[in-house]
Amino acid sequence: MMGLQRFLAVLAARNREFIRDRSSWAWNVIFPVLLVIGLSVVFSGEDQTRFRVGVLSADTPHALSEQRYTAFVSVENEAEGISKVERHQLDALIDGTNNRYWVNETSPNGYVLDQLLIRSDYQREPVSGAAVRYIDWVLPGILGVNMMFASLFGVGYVIVRYRKSGVLRRLKATPLGAFEFLAAQVVSRLWLILAVATGVFLATHWYLDFTVRGSYALLFLVLLLGALSLISLGLLLASRTPSEELAGGLLNLCTWPMMLLSGAWFTLDAAPRWVQLAAEALPLTQVISAARAIMIDGAGFTDIAPRLGALLLITLVCLLLGARLFRWENQAN
Amino acid sequence: MNPPLLEAVNLTRRYDELVAVDGISFKIQPGQCVGLLGPNGAGKTTTVEMLEGLVPPTSGEVRFRGERLTTQLNEAAGIMFQSTALQDYMTVREALKMFSRFYQQPVSFDTLVDQCGLEAFLDQDTRKVSGGQRQRLLLAIALVNNPAVLFLDEPTTGLDPDARQRFWHLIASIQAEGKTIVLTTHYMEEARVLCDELLFMHKGQILAQGSPDALLSERFEDATLTLPTPVMQPAQAELQARFPNARLTASDSHTSVTTSDVNKTLALLVEHGTDLTELVIAKPTLDDLFMSLSAEGDAA
Numbered sequence: 338m339m340g341l342q343r344f345l346a347v348l349a350a351r352n353r354e355f356i357r358d359r360s361s362w363a364w365n366v367i368f369p370v371l372l373v374i375g376l377s378v379v380f381s382g383e384d385q386t387r388f389r390v391g392v393l394s395a396d397t398p399h400a401l402s403e404q405r406y407t408a409f410v411s412v413e414n415e416a417e418g419i420s421k422v423e424r425h426q427l428d429a430l431i432d433g434t435n436n437r438y439w440v441n442e443t444s445p446n447g448y449v450l451d452q453l454l455i456r457s458d459y460q461r462e463p464v465s466g467a468a469v470r471y472i473d474w475v476l477p478g479i480l481g482v483n484m485m486f487a488s489l490f491g492v493g494y495v496i497v498r499y500r501k502s503g504v505l506r507r508l509k510a511t512p513l514g515a516f517e518f519l520a521a522q523v524v525s526r527l528w529l530i531l532a533v534a535t536g537v538f539l540a541t542h543w544y545l546d547f548t549v550r551g552s553y554a555l556l557f558l559v560l561l562l563g564a565l566s567l568i569s570l571g572l573l574l575a576s577r578t579p580s581e582e583l584a585g586g587l588l589n590l591c592t593w594p595m596m597l598l599s600g601a602w603f604t605l606d607a608a609p610r611w612v613q614l615a616a617e618a619l620p621l622t623q624v625i626s627a628a629r630a631i632m633i634d635g636a637g638f639t640d641i642a643p644r645l646g647a648l649l650l651i652t653l654v655c656l657l658l659g660a661r662l663f664r665w666e667n668q669a670n
Numbered sequence: 671m672n673p674p675l676l677e678a679v680n681l682t683r684r685y686d687e688l689v690a691v692d693g694i695s696f697k698i699q700p701g702q703c704v705g706l707l708g709p710n711g712a713g714k715t716t717t718v719e720m721l722e723g724l725v726p727p728t729s730g731e732v733r734f735r736g737e738r739l740t741t742q743l744n745e746a747a748g749i750m751f752q753s754t755a756l757q758d759y760m761t762v763r764e765a766l767k768m769f770s771r772f773y774q775q776p777v778s779f780d781t782l783v784d785q786c787g788l789e790a791f792l793d794q795d796t797r798k799v800s801g802g803q804r805q806r807l808l809l810a811i812a813l814v815n816n817p818a819v820l821f822l823d824e825p826t827t828g829l830d831p832d833a834r835q836r837f838w839h840l841i842a843s844i845q846a847e848g849k850t851i852v853l854t855t856h857y858m859e860e861a862r863v864l865c866d867e868l869l870f871m872h873k874g875q876i877l878a879q880g881s882p883d884a885l886l887s888e889r890f891e892d893a894t895l896t897l898p899t900p901v902m903q904p905a906q907a908e909l910q911a912r913f914p915n916a917r918l919t920a921s922d923s924h925t926s927v928t929t930s931d932v933n934k935t936l937a938l939l940v941e942h943g944t945d946l947t948e949l950v951i952a953k954p955t956l957d958d959l960f961m962s963l964s965a966e967g968d969a970a
Contacts, residue, residue, distance in 0.1 A: 339774060342771050343771060343772050345771070346767075346768045346771035346772065347768070349768070350757050350760060350764070350768050351757070353759055353760065353764065354757050354758050354759045354760065356759075357758075357759035358758070358759060499755075499757070502755035503751065503753055503754055503755045504755045504756065504757055506751065506754070507751060507754045507755070507756070507811075509724065510722065510724065510744075510747070510749045510751075511744060511769065511772040511773070512744040512745060512772055512773065512774075513772050
């Protein structure tokens with residue numbers, strides 16, 4: 338009972354600290370909204386200058402392999418490739434082994450490629466489907482990146498600041514336990530991220546009317562587990578870090594690879610295989626991929642279960658390690 | 671006989687090669703105000719942190735009410751650190767209430783506000799209160815659990831003389847209620863006003879221990895007579911001849927004679943027709959004791 342009371346006391350203090358800090362509001366709420374709107378304006382045009390062709394095997398028809406401005410993207414399986422053609426994420430899909438190709442009859446780029454391929458000995462497989470706008474595709478990335486910064490800096494950086502300034506030392510001299518303190522930090526940041534992400538999602542949904550094919554509840558679960566995993570990573574990074582300078586370096590070391598490799602802004606389909614595998618180890622990749630699968634492809638729980646499991650595993654490992662390594666103050670020796 | 675409230679037994683703390691505290695032993699009785707004095711790096715803060723249970727001793731032990739202290743004195747201690755930060759964007763009222771919620775039986779909010787005089791700035795941001803107000807808030811936080819022992823680590827450092835005097839009054843009122851206090855300070859006057867018992871530390875060891883009066887009378891029998899140098903000059907040679915044990919300290923402006931026999935020294939000056947209008951006679955203070963003990967410690 339006392340533990341809960343102490344936890345609630347620290348939770349309230351942290352919440353107040355955030356709510357009264359206007360600069361945090363600007364960074365956490367206004368920035369992502371502006372980013373979504375800005376990107377929707379910048380990428381509203383359809384002036385693609387090159388073709389994206391998915392390939393199921395190394396063989397491509399001569400009619401295409403000689404073309405300039407064409408990017409060939411390796412596709413894992415036929416169903417995934419067809420789905421991307423349907424959403425205009427690929428302009429065509431080619432199966433060199435079975436001499437077949439798929440084009441979207443409603444896609445202008447697909448039409449051009451179809452004119453080249455129809456004279457080959459490849460069998461034509463027409464599909465149809467509306468294009469996924471860039472804003473629909475990029476929105477999970479924006480929310481995910483914002484969540485990453487809010488989690489890592491909002492928890493990791495704050496704890497290091499508390500430690501350096503002596504706030505933690507003062508708290509240590511009370512009956513407040515490390516678990517109670519850390520739990521309060523996690524919950525305080527979690528509700529904030531959930532509230533902000535939900536608010537930004539609803540506001541931009543109203544403004545941009547983007548696509549959500551899957552379940553909103555499942556999307557919320559991804560958000561919840563994603564936020565938890567990133568907050569836990571922030572706790573782990575802050576568990577012993579003595580100064581804001583070092584914390585800043587460590588946080589940048591984590592955030593930049595996730596910014597670039599998690600598929601937030603552009604797809605890694607054309608990247609080397611090892612880069613794609615490395616990206617899978619990042620929690621933000623799991624969050625964004627799962628969110629996109631729900632929003633764009635209408636994926637269900639079983640489809641994204643492995644990604645949810647990965648997020649849960651990252652959360653548990655980071656929380657346990659972070660709690661074990663946590664120190665209230667910098668030790669002299 | 672009841673055991674002391676706190677007892678240090680052969681307490682040692684090392685940081686690699688550095689011996690911060692070197693096998694010290696002392697007792698603190700209930701209701702006492704004990705002052706830890708000493709130059710920077712003497713080991714005062716480390717000693718206090720071991721008493722609080724925040725830093726484990728390398729060897730030796732701390733006993734609280736006769737029992738070996740194994741964890742920190744959470745519920746029983748009130749601690750006012752030398753430098754403490756509070757969370758940002760928090761008012762004085764909110765800070766006090768938050769700390770109250772950490773304890774099983776906190777002192778009532780109104781009692782603390784009244785005792786520490788917080789009423790006038792309760793709704794101010796803790797970062798925007800004055801130095802004196804901030805120290806009163808930190809003292810209130812240290813008292814929030816009605817502690818058996820109150821640790822004050824240099825509580826008036828950085829305060830102006832008026833704020834310091836007010837703070838001393840506050841501490842004295844808490845002491846009058848019978849609270850046990852462990853005070854670390856660089857201000858000798860603070861120690862003289864507030865403490866029943868003093869521990870002089872130097873290089874991790876205790877050089878002297880006792881009440882302020884006892885320590886002064888043990889170490890100093892003398893008084894110092896000071897006059898402007900031109901006034902003292904004519905009598906100086908005879909003073910040295912008649913009182914070979916007296917110590918003369920001269921500067922361009924003033925000359926001081928430290929002697930065990932003030933009456934005879936004064937008589938000699940009168941014999942010489944010395945003008946005593948600007949005569950100052952001073953007994954040694956804790957500052958003198960501090961300087962003397964520090965010099966001894968450095969020489970050892």
